[in-house]
Amino acid sequence: MVGGNNFGGEVPRVDKLHNLYFLRMDNNQFGSTDKPGDDLSFVSSLTNATNLTHLYLQNNAFEGTFHEFFSNLSNDLAFVDLSNNQLSGHIPVEIRKFVNLEELRLSGNQLTGIIPPTIGKLYKLRYLLLSQNRVSGIIPSSFANLSLLSELSLDHNNLRGRIPSSVAKCQSLLYLYLNQNNLIGSIPKEMCLLSSLVVLSLSSNNLTGALPKELNNLKNLVSLEVSLNSLTGEIPSTLGSCVTIVNLTMKRNLFHGLIPFTFNSLRSLQVLDLSHNKLSGTVPKYLEGFDLHLLNLSFNDFEGALPERGIFENVSLVSLDGNPKICGGVLGLKLPSCNFSRSKNHNFKLVILVILGIWGLVVMVGSLLFYRFGKTKRPFPSLDKDLNPLLFMSYQSILKVTNGFSVSNLIGVGSHGYVYKGSLETDGKHVAIKVLNLLQHGAMKSFIAECEALRNVRHRNLVKLLTTCSGVDYGGNDFKALVYEFMDNGSLEDWLHPDNSRENVQPRRLGLLQRLSIAVDVASAIHYLHNDCQIPIVHCDLKPSNVLLDNELVAHVGDFGLARFLHLTNKTTCRIQTSSTTFKGSIGYTAPEYGMGSEPSTHGDVYSFGIVLLEMLTGKRPTDDMFGGDLSLHDFFRNAMPDGALEIVDPILNLEEEEISRESSRIPSFIRRQKMVEGLISLFGVGVSCSMYDSYKRKNIKEVVRELCYIRDSLVSCT
Structure with missing residues (x-):
C-alpha cells in the first residue's frame, strides 16, 4: 500500500507477486511516462495474481485503454477504483466474468462506448460509478438484476433514450445520479417504488411530462434535482410527504400553478430553487419558519405581498427577480410597496395587528409560566x-x-x-x-x-x-x-444480506457456530426482558436489522421504539401505554395474532425470534419473493423437516460443514458430520416451534435459551 503519498513516474512490473490480493496506489502522481498510453503496462503483469481482490489506483494520471488490460485481471476482483485518471477505451462485454465485483468506480476518465448489458450479470455489485466520462447509448434494462446496488452514478455522460422502469427493481438503491445526459421521456412512476432512495438527480436532460404523484413513497429522500428539463404540469402536492428532503431544485422547467400548501411539512428544507418556471399565486408565508440557506423564486408569475421574516430578512439568500407583481418585503429587496386604497382599511388592519400582538404577548407569558411551573408534571422520561x-x-x-x-x-x-x-x-x-x-x-x-x-x-x-x-x-x-x-460489525441484516457492507472490506460470512452464538445472545436478551426486568418488557420489533454485532460478534438487541411494558400480574398480557392501541411491527416478523387485533405479548417476541432464527439458517428473508399465498418461511422449513432440511440450508453453512469435517480432530469425521447434521435439525426444530401460528403452541423463551445452549455445547465439543 503506497496510497496518499506524492509518488510519481512509472510503476514497475509486479510479475512475481502471485499471491497479491490487495494493491493500493491511490492519490499519487503515477502515470504520464515517456510512453503515452503505456502507463498501465504494469497492470498486465497482474495477470498471474489470481488472488487479487482489491485494486485502488484512483486519483493519479494513468493513461491507457481500459478494456485491453482490465479483461485479463483476476476473476476474483471485488473492489476496483480507477476513478480520476485518463483512461480511454470502453467497458468490455467480458465484464460479466467478474461475478465477485462489489464496487466498480471509473468516474472522471475518458471512457466511450456503451454500457454493455452483460453488466447485469454482476449480481453482487453495490457501487457502480461511471460519471464524468463520454459513455453513450441507452441505460441497460439489465440493471434490474442488480438487487444489491446502493449507488448508481451515470451523470455527465452522453446517455440517451428513456429511463428504464426496470431500475425500480434495484430495491437497495440509495443514490441515483443521471443528471447531465440526453435522456428523454417522462420520469417513470415505478422509480417512486425505490423507498430507500436518499438522492435522486435527473437535472440537465430532456425529460418531459409531469412529476409522478407517487413521489410521496420516497420517504427517505434528502435531495431531489430535476432542473433544466422540460417538465410540465403542477407540482404534485404529494411531494409534501417527503419530509426528510433538504435540497429541492426544480429550476428551468415548465411547471405552473401554486406552490403546494403541503410544502409546509418540508421543515428540513435548506435549498429551494423553483426559478424560471410559470408558477403563480402568493409566496407562502410559512416559508418564514424554514431554516433555508437559499430561496430562488425568480422569473415566475408570483404576486401579492412578500413575507418579511425569516429568510426574507436576508437579502443575500433570496432571489425574486422577474416577478413584477410582488410587492412589500424588507427594504433591502427594493420591491414596490403594497398600496391600500382606503386609509380606513389600513387603520382597521393596524388595530387588528395591535390586538393580535397583545394576544400573542398573553400567550407567550402563559407559555413561559407553564414551562416554568408545569414542566415537572409532564409524563416525560428523565x-x-x-x-x-x-x-x-x-x-x-x-x-x-x-x-x-x-x-x-x-x-x-x-x-x-x-x-x-x-x-x-x-x-x-x-x-x-x-x-x-x-x-x-x-x-x-x-x-x-x-x-x-x-x-x-x-x-x-x-x-x-x-x-x-x-x-x-x-x-x-x-x-x-x-x-x-x-457496534463495529453493523447489524445481523448486513451479514445475512450484505447490501450495505462497509467499503474496502472482503465479503463477510457467518459460520454455523457464529450464527448459533448470535441466536443464544438474542434469546438471552429476550429472556432478560421478559423475566428478569423489574417491569417486564416486550420488544415488539425483533428482526435482523435490530440485532447489532460488536467487534467480537457478540449480539446486542436494539431499537426499543415499539417496546411495551407488561402487567406485573400477568406477563403474557400487555398493557398499552400510549393512547392508541394500534400496533405496527415489521412485515414478516410480526406475530400473526397482531394482525387480528391482539395486544403485544411475550408470545409475539418468541414468534419474531423464531422467524429470525429460520432466516439465519436459510439465508432467506420472510418477505422473499418465493414466499406468498399459502407458503411462508415457517411452512418452508416445516415441510422440509427432517429429511430435506439440509437441502434448504444457507449454502455457506454447507460449505463450512464440509470444511469442519476435514479438520484434524480425535473424533472421526463421520461422527462430527453426524453431530453437525443433528445440531442443524435441532435448530430447525427450535425455529419452527417458536414460529407456530397458534401462540399457545410456541416455546417459552427460557426453554429456548436452554435448548440453544445445549446445541451449542454439543457442536463445540465435537468440532
Missing part, C-alpha cells in the same frame, strides 16, 4: 440519573460530531429517523446517534418508549444507551436524539 452523568450532548455537539449530519456519516435509516456515526470530542470514542424525525408520525412516542425501556435495563446483549439529547435546533424546531455505543 434519564439523567440513569445515564452517563459525564456525557452531555447538545444539538450543537451532535451537529459537529456528525459533520453536519453528513451523508458520509449516515449508517442507517429507520421508520422514525436516521442513525449517524460520530466520534466523541472527549475521548474519540465512536458512538451511534439516532436522530428522530419528529415530523414522522409516531416518532415522539418512539423516543419516549425507547427512553423508558432502556432507562433501567442492563444486560450484555442489549444495546447500551449512553445519553439523550432533547432540545431545539438552530431553526427553533424540537430536536430529539439518542446516543448509543457504536
Whole structure:
C-alpha cells in the first residue's frame, strides 16, 4: 500500500507477486511516462495474481485503454477504483466474468462506448460509478438484476433514450445520479417504488411530462434535482410527504400553478430553487419558519405581498427577480410597496395587528409560566440519573460530531429517523446517534418508549444507551436524539444480506457456530426482558436489522421504539401505554395474532425470534419473493423437516460443514458430520416451534435459551 503519498513516474512490473490480493496506489502522481498510453503496462503483469481482490489506483494520471488490460485481471476482483485518471477505451462485454465485483468506480476518465448489458450479470455489485466520462447509448434494462446496488452514478455522460422502469427493481438503491445526459421521456412512476432512495438527480436532460404523484413513497429522500428539463404540469402536492428532503431544485422547467400548501411539512428544507418556471399565486408565508440557506423564486408569475421574516430578512439568500407583481418585503429587496386604497382599511388592519400582538404577548407569558411551573408534571422520561452523568450532548455537539449530519456519516435509516456515526470530542470514542424525525408520525412516542425501556435495563446483549439529547435546533424546531455505543460489525441484516457492507472490506460470512452464538445472545436478551426486568418488557420489533454485532460478534438487541411494558400480574398480557392501541411491527416478523387485533405479548417476541432464527439458517428473508399465498418461511422449513432440511440450508453453512469435517480432530469425521447434521435439525426444530401460528403452541423463551445452549455445547465439543 503506497496510497496518499506524492509518488510519481512509472510503476514497475509486479510479475512475481502471485499471491497479491490487495494493491493500493491511490492519490499519487503515477502515470504520464515517456510512453503515452503505456502507463498501465504494469497492470498486465497482474495477470498471474489470481488472488487479487482489491485494486485502488484512483486519483493519479494513468493513461491507457481500459478494456485491453482490465479483461485479463483476476476473476476474483471485488473492489476496483480507477476513478480520476485518463483512461480511454470502453467497458468490455467480458465484464460479466467478474461475478465477485462489489464496487466498480471509473468516474472522471475518458471512457466511450456503451454500457454493455452483460453488466447485469454482476449480481453482487453495490457501487457502480461511471460519471464524468463520454459513455453513450441507452441505460441497460439489465440493471434490474442488480438487487444489491446502493449507488448508481451515470451523470455527465452522453446517455440517451428513456429511463428504464426496470431500475425500480434495484430495491437497495440509495443514490441515483443521471443528471447531465440526453435522456428523454417522462420520469417513470415505478422509480417512486425505490423507498430507500436518499438522492435522486435527473437535472440537465430532456425529460418531459409531469412529476409522478407517487413521489410521496420516497420517504427517505434528502435531495431531489430535476432542473433544466422540460417538465410540465403542477407540482404534485404529494411531494409534501417527503419530509426528510433538504435540497429541492426544480429550476428551468415548465411547471405552473401554486406552490403546494403541503410544502409546509418540508421543515428540513435548506435549498429551494423553483426559478424560471410559470408558477403563480402568493409566496407562502410559512416559508418564514424554514431554516433555508437559499430561496430562488425568480422569473415566475408570483404576486401579492412578500413575507418579511425569516429568510426574507436576508437579502443575500433570496432571489425574486422577474416577478413584477410582488410587492412589500424588507427594504433591502427594493420591491414596490403594497398600496391600500382606503386609509380606513389600513387603520382597521393596524388595530387588528395591535390586538393580535397583545394576544400573542398573553400567550407567550402563559407559555413561559407553564414551562416554568408545569414542566415537572409532564409524563416525560428523565434519564439523567440513569445515564452517563459525564456525557452531555447538545444539538450543537451532535451537529459537529456528525459533520453536519453528513451523508458520509449516515449508517442507517429507520421508520422514525436516521442513525449517524460520530466520534466523541472527549475521548474519540465512536458512538451511534439516532436522530428522530419528529415530523414522522409516531416518532415522539418512539423516543419516549425507547427512553423508558432502556432507562433501567442492563444486560450484555442489549444495546447500551449512553445519553439523550432533547432540545431545539438552530431553526427553533424540537430536536430529539439518542446516543448509543457504536457496534463495529453493523447489524445481523448486513451479514445475512450484505447490501450495505462497509467499503474496502472482503465479503463477510457467518459460520454455523457464529450464527448459533448470535441466536443464544438474542434469546438471552429476550429472556432478560421478559423475566428478569423489574417491569417486564416486550420488544415488539425483533428482526435482523435490530440485532447489532460488536467487534467480537457478540449480539446486542436494539431499537426499543415499539417496546411495551407488561402487567406485573400477568406477563403474557400487555398493557398499552400510549393512547392508541394500534400496533405496527415489521412485515414478516410480526406475530400473526397482531394482525387480528391482539395486544403485544411475550408470545409475539418468541414468534419474531423464531422467524429470525429460520432466516439465519436459510439465508432467506420472510418477505422473499418465493414466499406468498399459502407458503411462508415457517411452512418452508416445516415441510422440509427432517429429511430435506439440509437441502434448504444457507449454502455457506454447507460449505463450512464440509470444511469442519476435514479438520484434524480425535473424533472421526463421520461422527462430527453426524453431530453437525443433528445440531442443524435441532435448530430447525427450535425455529419452527417458536414460529407456530397458534401462540399457545410456541416455546417459552427460557426453554429456548436452554435448548440453544445445549446445541451449542454439543457442536463445540465435537468440532
